[in-house]
Amino acid sequence: MIKARDFVEKIKPYKPGKPIEEVARELNLKGEIIKLASNENPLGTSPLAIKAMRRVLKESFLYPDDNCFYLKEALAKKLNVSSDEIIVGNGSVEILPLITLAYLNPDDSAVVTKGSFIWYKIAVSIAGSNLIEVPMKDYTHDLKTMLNAIQNNTKLIFLDNPINPTGTVVKRKELEEFFDKIPEDILVVVDEAYREYIEDPDYPDSFKIFRSKKNILILRTFSKIYGLAGARLGYGIARKEIITNLMKLRISFNVNRISQIAGIAALDDEEFVKKAIKVNNEGKEFLYDAYKKLGLFYIPTYSNFIFVDFGKDSQIIFEALQREGIITRTIKEYGFPNALRITIGTEKQNRRLINTLKKIL
Ligand SMILES: Cc1ncc(COP(=O)(O)O)c(C=O)c1O
Missing domain, CATH: 3.90.1150.10 (Aspartate Aminotransferase, domain 1)
Incomplete structure (x- = not known):
């Protein structure tokens, strides 16, 4: 065998x-x-995405733009970040193993909430690294216990906000205080796959944290509110140094031509x-x-x-x-x-x- x-x-x-x-x-x-x-x-x-995809179907013989230039430009404008602070993935899950491969050595560990999005666990195992699981408190992240669970070898923390599968969130003040206490050499992945559905003003402004801290990576997706789950399109926002590292591990042409166009159109819908x-x-x-x-x-x-x-x-x-x-x-x-x-x-x-x-x- x-x-x-x-x-x-x-x-x-x-x-x-x-x-x-x-x-x-x-x-x-x-x-x-x-x-x-x-x-x-x-x-x-999104009807605007469908229209745009129809228009470019005939260009399927051409490789896509490897750097997703126009989609990154559209996202950068909408989110008020720079294009080189964005990585686009074949769904946001594609970015998870890039993060663990870039930042976890086999002896390192990542802290996750037990019972949160299972792909974090898989991404940590792909890097052959160690997982520290912290139980939920009232069906949501127990940030205090997560902080206490950090070891000398901890390099990553994964937080889905809301949590899949409980749908609960940590609020603005709580997340900001958490970032104030986290050592700066630990990267915190804040996965906001459902962000666009949320109207509560107490939901964290992760971009505010991004402007003041170097150790946040925000994940978003086109799979949910834009209705593009089948097109596979998601993205991550982080400091340029982090994005540069992740881009090195990505497979060329990871985001197809039709999905890039769909994403640009969907953002306007x-x-x-x-x-x-x-x-x-x-x-x-x-x-x-x-x-x-x-x-x-x-x-x-x-x-x-x-x-x-x-x-x-x-x-x-x-x-x-x-x-x-x-x-x-x-x-x-x-x-x-x-x-x-x-x-x-x-x-x-x-x-x-x-x-x-x-x-x-
Ligand atoms: C918390 C969370 N993150 C990421 C994803 C995956 O998103 P994508 O389709 O962009 O890979 C999901 C999908 O269910 C999710 O619930």
Whole structure:
């Protein structure tokens, strides 16, 4: 047998939400299937992005711009940073192993919250480094304990804000105080995949921290509010020295030509973003009320999904919903065997979800 390197054996692969086609095939389902498993935008893709992608399809024979010049320029203008402070990835997850490979030696460690986005763990194992897991407190990051968990060999901290799968956040003051206490030679990755959905003025201004501290890397994505999960497009913002290092580890042409154009157009699609926020907020209220009436524990969310606890093994509920054509997400591997993470859908999808749950429960 050809033996892989030891650390490869230890990597537990990521298990994504099931694609609609797979569920239809496996369960031989004929009716309309709805996917509430991967926190995609139920409204679809930004119409401006679709128009732009159509326009450039015929240019697919050409390699893309390796440096994403125009997309970086558009992002730099929107976010008030410089182009050389941006790295674009084939989804924001692509940037995670670049970070661990650039900053973790095998003897180093990274601090993460146990039960937060699982890709941080995978990225740390890809570098063959050590993981320090800190339990959540009230379903969110326990920043004080994370600070205390830092060891001499700690080089990275990962914070998803909101946390996937609980949907909770750390607030502005708390995060700023955290950065005041973190040693400057530890890079803190603040993953804001759902940022655009958040209207709470108490949500942290990570760009304010970026202007005053050298050790923050902000991650954002086009997968959620812009409806471009299938195009694979995300980005990271950090000091130029950090971005230069990450760019060295990236594979050439990592972001395709069509997605770059889609991203530029999507950034201008204010109408679509506004509509997505509205539908998400209305969905939230409807679902909170429905879960309450069903006697289910749920966590109020800052994102486009809700953590719902069924008080018993949720696999049964997951399978029953799936047989009815509704795909949700079990989160056993995050340490929550009784809960499901369910994306907020359109009004029609949410109603179908609740009616089906009433039947099942
Ligand atoms: C916290 C968090 N970060 C990153 C991602 C992945 O984003 P992308 O599609 O840009 O790779 C997700 C997707 O679910 C997420 O929940």
